[in-house]
Amino acid sequence: MLFFRLTWESFLFAFSALKSNLTRTILSLLGVTVGIFAIIAVFTLVDSLENNIKSSFSFLGTNVIRVDRFPFDSPPQNFPWWKYFRRPAATVSEYRFLQENIQNAEGITISASATTTLQAGSNAYQGTQLTGVAYTYQDVYEVALEEGRYFTEVEVNASRNLAIIGKKIANTLYPNQPIIGKEIKMRGLKFIVVGVFEEEGEGLFDLPSKDEACLIPYGAFNKMFYTGRNGIEPTIAAKGNENDIGLVALENEMIGLLRAKRGLKPTQEDNFSLNKTEFIQNTIGSIFDVISSAGWVIGGFSILVGGFGIANIMFVSVRERTNIIGIQKSLGAKNYFILFQFLFEAVCLSLIGGGTGIILVYFLSFIQLGTLELVLSVQNIILGLGVSSIIGVVSGIVPATLAARMDPVEAIRST
Known part of the structure; x- marks a missing residue:
């Protein structure tokens, strides 16, 4: 009961100080x-931009290792492109070998992509990201469908002319019509639509989107495009287990299996690159960490000014209430009671300033910035209130300590 009574009295004192010196308080809290x-x-x-960019790279998958000729993390200085260019491309034979022998993967698949035009009657959609996939594609990458179904294993093995298309393509080829079971054409061949991807919407960058994508069985893709070293190079990708931190076990196993399949001697270096999709996300995250640090620097100066403003208010408040402090102590008030009273007032004032800043950010999140959606997260709200509380404690601790150490007789005598 004492704690709640003390808290309530401190709140009343803070509110009274705020109300009686409104202009001074507002100007002082402006910095916070x-x-x-x-x-x-x-x-x-930064968080909204980072999430938007990372979602734009969702087509690369998560916890995935890709077999490529060129590494993602090769430095631009002295880039040995000629060495990477001479490396052999991945093959279906290597995919089958890995599929039969790999132990540390949730799934492994092979795919090949090209850009083409889809047609249906007089309607056409150009710039479609066409991908030929194995049945195991769904084990490595997310295939979220709004309508229809995924291919069966029999359909993929038989290289049936079936297709799963994006929402934007569906709306263009068959506007305001059901599309499942309808016929589309690409490069002179007819395909039957069996599924439609969930709509993703516009991204921040012009990166591949499922809205403009089309999946077909890998064998059907080979009917239209040549795949291999001198054609469209396929990509082998493996999804790691959740408990494989950093995909270390999967990476080491793939290195050993690929070296064995390609007949590399112990003294020969790898003629392939294993690229983790998390490398891109980590690179993006490190860039935004620098931007976040700049935000701390920019806001830190304003908070520093606001902290001095609150400290000034508290010193004035202690001076104005010196007689009251003396009376309280003469009636038996302990030092911690006086200390907590003024410290709570400083924290309360700082929280008012911080809360106002958070409310302004909340209203800012309603501003339309094209495809970028601003979201004020609970984590950032807690961060703002936490920083405000710390500023209140730091700014109020010295004035509160001086008030707590006052001699009651001298305090009552002061005018």
Whole structure:
């Protein structure tokens, strides 16, 4: 009960100080408001931008290792492109070998992609990202369908002319019509639509989207395009287990199996690159970490000014209430009671400033920035309130300590 009574009295004192010196308080809290607004606004923008960019690379999958000729993380200086260019492309034979022998993968698949035009009657869709896939494609990459179904293993092995298309393609080829079971054409061949991807919407960058994608069985793809070293190079991809941190076990196993399949001697270096899709996401994250640090610097100066403003308010408040402090202590109030009273007032004032900054960021999130959707996360709200509380404690601790150590007789005598 003492704690709640103390908290309530401290709140009343803080509210009274705020109300009696409204102009002074607002000007002093402006620094905290601007600082919290700057930090949380930058974090909200950075988080939203980072999530948007990472979702744009969702077509690469998560926890996936790809077999490529060129490495993702090769430095631009002295890039030995001629060495990578001479490397052999992945083959169906290698995919089958890995599929039969690999132990540390949830799934492994092979695919090949090309850009083509789809037609249906007088309607056409250009720039379609056409991908020929094995049946195991769904084990490695997410295939979220809004309508229809995925291919059966028999259909893929028989190289049936079936297709799963994106929502934008479906709306273009057959506007306002059901499309499952309808016929489309590509490169002179007829295909039957068996599924439609869930709509993704516009991305921040012009990257492959399922809205403009089309999946067909790998064998059907080979009917239209030549795959191999001098044609369209297929990609082997394996999805790692969740408990394989960093995909270390999967990577080591794939290296051993591929070296054995390609007949590499122990002294020969690898003639392939294993690329983890998380490398791109980690690179993006490191870039935004730098931007977040800049946000701390920008907002930190404003918060520093706001902290001095709150400290100034508390020093003035202690001076104005010196007589009251003396009376409270003469009636038996302990030092911690006086300390907590002023410290709570400082934290309360700082939270008002920080809360105002967060509210401004919340309204900012309603601004339309093209395809970028700003989202104020709970984590950033907690961060803003936490920083505000710390600023309140740091700014109020010295004035509160001076008030707690006052001699009651001297305090009552002061005018």
